[in-house]
Amino acid sequence: MTGPNQTPIGTMMCTQNQPTQNVNCLTRKVSFVFYCAPLDESNSMYEAAYGSGDVTHRAITSSASYLNNLPFVVVDADTNQVIYPYNNANGQTAAFGPKVHSNTLHDGARWVHSLPPINIPNHVNRIALHIANDAYQGYRRFQLFPWTVPNSAHCRVNVYELRSDLQERFSDANQLGQSPAENTLAAKPGSADEYYGYLNGDVWLSISHEFTDQEITRLCPPETLSRTAQGGGNTERLDVNWTVVLQPIYGAGVNSRSMAPFNVRIDALGITAKFTERAVANAVYTSNRTTVQQALRRTSPRAFAALLKAAWRVRIDTVDLSSSWRPMLGSRLHKMGVGLDVTHFDDGQENIHFVIRNQGIADRGNAFPASPGGRRLEALYEELRGDPGVSSGAVHTPWRSWVIPHDNHMHITVKFE
Structure with missing residues (x-):
């Protein structure tokens, strides 16, 4: 079996009429990419919902959302054991890294954070995140996006932070099909080994202590x-x-x-x-x-x-x-x-x-x-x-x-x- 920081060295197949022996199981990796919420001003989806120039319903003003240094951990969703960061014996958390700019989602400029690829141990079937103050040991009460990890070498999970009231418009504009249920992930249409979920205001309410x-x-x-x-x-x-x-x-x-x-x-x-x-x-x-x-x-x-x-x-x-x-x-x-x-x-x-x-x-x-x-x-x-x-x-x-x-x-x- 491979450890959390190792990759498989290969699989040995035996001849006909003999059993097949797997020397190593496939090491699975998951990469999370967080697309932070854009400003309401000049957001075409906001304007479609409330009209051009509306300020009454604005919520994301003056400074677009970003997550630099936000604490997080990844856990085995069935046992709640931390699998990332790998060194976590004393309750350590990982942190979001620097932000980069993106303007590809039809609703304005967003800050983007890419978490490092996370090795999934072979015995783990489902994973989940804990972020923000919910990441701290003793406060982990809400599993974010509990999800069965596919048997693929490397999966990407896109997390789109957005207002709850713009979720359906976002799905339509980005050709994502029907929006996934709250706090769940769905396969991204037309993309192999790629999934997505929505970090909306309702989910933030559940996350935050x-x-x-x-x-x-x-x-x-x-x-x-x-x-x-x-x-x-x-x-x-x-x-x-x-x-x-x-x-x-x-x-x-x-x-x-x-x-x-x-x-x-x-x-x-x-x-x-x-x-x-x-x-x-x-x-x-x-x-x-x-x-x-x-x-x-x-x-x-x-x-x-x-x-x-x-x-x-x-x-x-x-x-x-x-x-x-x-x-x-x-x-x-x-x-x-x-x-x-x-x-x-x-x-x-x-x-x-x-x-x-x-x-x-x-x-x-x-x-x-x-x-x-x-x-x-x-x-x-x-x-x-x-x-x-x-x-x-x-x-x-x-x-x-x-x-x-x-x-x-x-x-x-x-x-x-």
Whole structure:
């Protein structure tokens, strides 16, 4: 038998009336190619569905989807044993590599990721993927594309990421026949040893981890916050149970798919979280069933806790949020529920109302504005950078620590574990 990193050395056939002996079984390889979702703007299929110039139903805006460094594993679908990466004894995951450009699928420019060919052990009949936060050991709850591997030397599986509402149009335009059932693969018409499946918003909903109350407590244990009293004097302290404090956020938007803005009052901290209009558009409009609450509950409690804690310490009483969990826009961070975007904040007592937006290229990487709002943003930025739950170097603003595309918001990335 061949090992996972070996190829067969041959097959020995015996003469007539003698048994046939297979010295080695055929080594099967599978290559996965992921075609990430394109922007809705100038997407002919989007325009056919909603009309040219429609912006109401747009979900994939400003940054097309890509999957650089997204964690994944391939498992034996019957035993759940990891077969790739080959070195996985300590829970290691593999990661998507760099993206390349493609414009061949009749719906606009896409980023494409090709995973390395994966050797399928001879004893394995069916395989499946785990991706994003579902790839981590202890979180593997959803098998992506469980599939019986054909007895072919090398198969290719094309995974097309796309909005659920455009799936049938995509199948027709690319002559793929009837769309496969959700989370299944189908043979690609006219292509030997080639298969395809759809990674749509409904499948992303199933993949992505929904944080439970028990996990909120584990990731954000109760703590005592402190800050300097106004005007000096004694230090103010506040005991916080994050499982309780975050319930108004995680309880918002039950059974709702509305794009209207909404406010969540956090009474324990005296802070209002304002979710802007279309803050969850990417989660809701790429799926046929995702609700506002389901999007919020797929955002790590560490993200909300870090922002609210920092805001309380620097006496900000309102924060505007434009994006949390979103499966099909930009990088892996929001897909994995560890990213949060802030566009505006207020301090009503000192009449500070600050829009987080620079004035152009010259501001990128430079000091914060010298205004009261700019100084308050700097204090918020420093508090976030010092939070142990925030990833190192992962607070980006239109000024300090600028990276594309953060000209009009502050981005925070927290640690998943």
